[in-house]
Amino acid sequence: MAVRPERNRMNRNNARKGMAAIAAACAALALTAAAEHKRRYPELPEKITAETPAQRDARMAWWRDARFGMFIHFGLYAAPARHEWVRSVEGIDNETYDSKYLPRFNPDLFDADEWAAQAKRAGMKYIVLTTKHHEGFCMWDTKTTDYKITKTAFGRDLVREYVDACRRAGLGVGFYFSIMDWHHPDYTVDNPHPLMTRLRKEGKKGKELEDAVAALNATRNMDRYREYMHAQIRELLTEYGKIDIIWYDFTPVSEKFGKTYKDWDAVKVVKMTRELQPGAIINNRLDLMETEDGWDFICPEQFKVQIWPTVRGRRVPWETCQTFSGSWGYSRDETTWKGVHQLVELLVHSVSKGGNLIMNVGPTARGTFDDRALERLDGFAKWMKVNSRSIYGCTMAPDGFAAPDGAALTWNEKTGRLYIHLFDYPMGYLPVAFIDKVEYAQFLHDGSEIKFRAKPPLAEAADGEQFGVMGGMELPVVKPAVEIPVIECWLKQ
Ligand code: GLC
Numbered sequence: 001m002a003v004r005p006e007r008n009r010m011n012r013n014n015a016r017k018g019m020a021a022i023a024a025a026c027a028a029l030a031l032t033a034a035a036e037h038k039r040r041y042p043e044l045p046e047k048i049t050a051e052t053p054a055q056r057d058a059r060m061a062w063w064r065d066a067r068f069g070m071f072i073h074f075g076l077y078a079a080p081a082r083h084e085w086v087r088s089v090e091g092i093d094n095e096t097y098d099s100k101y102l103p104r105f106n107p108d109l110f111d112a113d114e115w116a117a118q119a120k121r122a123g124m125k126y127i128v129l130t131t132k133h134h135e136g137f138c139m140w141d142t143k144t145t146d147y148k149i150t151k152t153a154f155g156r157d158l159v160r161e162y163v164d165a166c167r168r169a170g171l172g173v174g175f176y177f178s179i180m181d182w183h184h185p186d187y188t189v190d191n192p193h194p195l196m197t198r199l200r201k202e203g204k205k206g207k208e209l210e211d212a213v214a215a216l217n218a219t220r221n222m223d224r225y226r227e228y229m230h231a232q233i234r235e236l237l238t239e240y241g242k243i244d245i246i247w248y249d250f251t252p253v254s255e256k257f258g259k260t261y262k263d264w265d266a267v268k269v270v271k272m273t274r275e276l277q278p279g280a281i282i283n284n285r286l287d288l289m290e291t292e293d294g295w296d297f298i299c300p301e302q303f304k305v306q307i308w309p310t311v312r313g314r315r316v317p318w319e320t321c322q323t324f325s326g327s328w329g330y331s332r333d334e335t336t337w338k339g340v341h342q343l344v345e346l347l348v349h350s351v352s353k354g355g356n357l358i359m360n361v362g363p364t365a366r367g368t369f370d371d372r373a374l375e376r377l378d379g380f381a382k383w384m385k386v387n388s389r390s391i392y393g394c395t396m397a398p399d400g401f402a403a404p405d406g407a408a409l410t411w412n413e414k415t416g417r418l419y420i421h422l423f424d425y426p427m428g429y430l431p432v433a434f435i436d437k438v439e440y441a442q443f444l445h446d447g448s449e450i451k452f453r454a455k456p457p458l459a460e461a462a463d464g465e466q467f468g469v470m471g472g473m474e475l476p477v478v479k480p481a482v483e484i485p486v487i488e489c490w491l492k493q
Pocket residue numbers: 073084085249250301321328
């Protein structure tokens with residue numbers, strides 16, 4: 001059919017107007033994004049490196065596909081065995097802490113290969129180990145201080161053994177590094193500092209507290225601490241080969257007695273990290289959220305993420321860090337341990353929102369994983385052995401796929417397969433809203449076919465809709481012996 005010339009002109013004009021509107025909207029968006037960038041720290045550059053978003057995406061591909069990692073919090077605090085923040089919570093000064101625990105610390109049963117094997121069995125693809133936590137004690141043979149593991153009865157470079165073991169096991173190697181340091185004499189007293197707890201315990205507040213903090217900080221010098229800290233980071237990033245993840249923790253931002261990115265010269269930290277370990281992936285606790293590339297992923301801690309997190313309107317890579325029991329360091333008397341079902345659900349839930357899960361183990365002061373941790377790792381191992389296909393390389397399901405009640409979906413973009421995870425096992429029949437898009441379905445754990453019907457049961461006899469149900473899958477009434485059964489679906493092209 002011939003299109004009339006005036007119609008054509010109108011279309012062209014409309015298209016031009018449309019393009020102009022889109023361009024204006026984009027410019028406005030760019031402006032808002034720029035304003036957002038400058039909100040807290042107008043002086044911060046938007047970009048720190050020359051890396052393009054596509055290059056960054058490629059750098060992070062392995063990590064995104066891995067989806068599941070192990071955190072290990074190990075330090076002197078394993079000895080008091082009541083949380084890695086024990087110094088801060090109880091207000092323990094250097095002298096008391098060191099005189100009690102340093103001479104006794106000896107993780108004589110430590111076996112790095114065993115740690116790596118446990119992670120691997122559980123289906124984890126990378127490990128992140130605390131090289132130094134807020135207590136300031138170094139788990140490697142650093143030249144920057146004697147406050148280190150090689151000066152204890154143990155006498156070995158634990159970080160080196162860990163790195164070698166991860167490599168042997170084919171696991172990604174991650175370093176957690178605390179930028180806070182409660183031991184260093186130049187590190188200024190801030191909110192979480194043990195000496196602050198002391199002052200508060202003494203009942204100081206208001207002006208009196210301010211003066212007392214100022215008096216403590218009079219001899220402390222963050223320039224010197226920063227130099228020390230940068231030297232430590234440089235060592236970790238040059239002496240141990242290729243490092244895959246660097247987890248900097250954390251900036252205690254607050255109006256009073258807080259810190260900011262300036263205290264760490266965080267821009268320099270990022271530049272140094274990118275220069276020395278160009279492949280490494282960095283978390284976001286250096287207080288550089290206003291920059292585009294001062295971080296690679298965000299790390300929501302100890303809560304279940306409900307929607308895929310966004311930054312300046314864009315979905316970002318994320319990893320939730322979680323504990324089995326509430327404490328990161330070994331905590332003997334902690335009783336609030338999560339069960340295997342809750343934990344596997346957490347993993348699936350994270351992937352179903354496009355994120356990773358890093359699950360923590362706090363080894364005992366002898367250097368072993370305690371039985372409660374082993375039991376949970378074993379739960380992951382059993383489940384992952386037959387179900388990892390619904391985790392590795394998977395992400396949030398595309399629009400138009402709604403999860404059935406009590407279930408969560410993941411999706412593998414490359415294979416096009418969709419996975420239904422049955423948190424609450426149904427009574428035989430599973431209504432599935434997108435059943436018309438399914439070509440074939442099977443249980444993932446044993447590859448057995450699952451029959452499905454486009455119309456609800458009884459629909460032949462009567463109008464199915466009056467039963468308030470939809471098409472779906474016919475499952476065995478008895479739940480298979482899998483913690484959370486998974487249905488693997490091939491979708492129609
Ligand atoms: C924190 C805590 C800590 C733990 C960590 C893990 O903010 O200070 O002890 O190491 O996050 O995410």
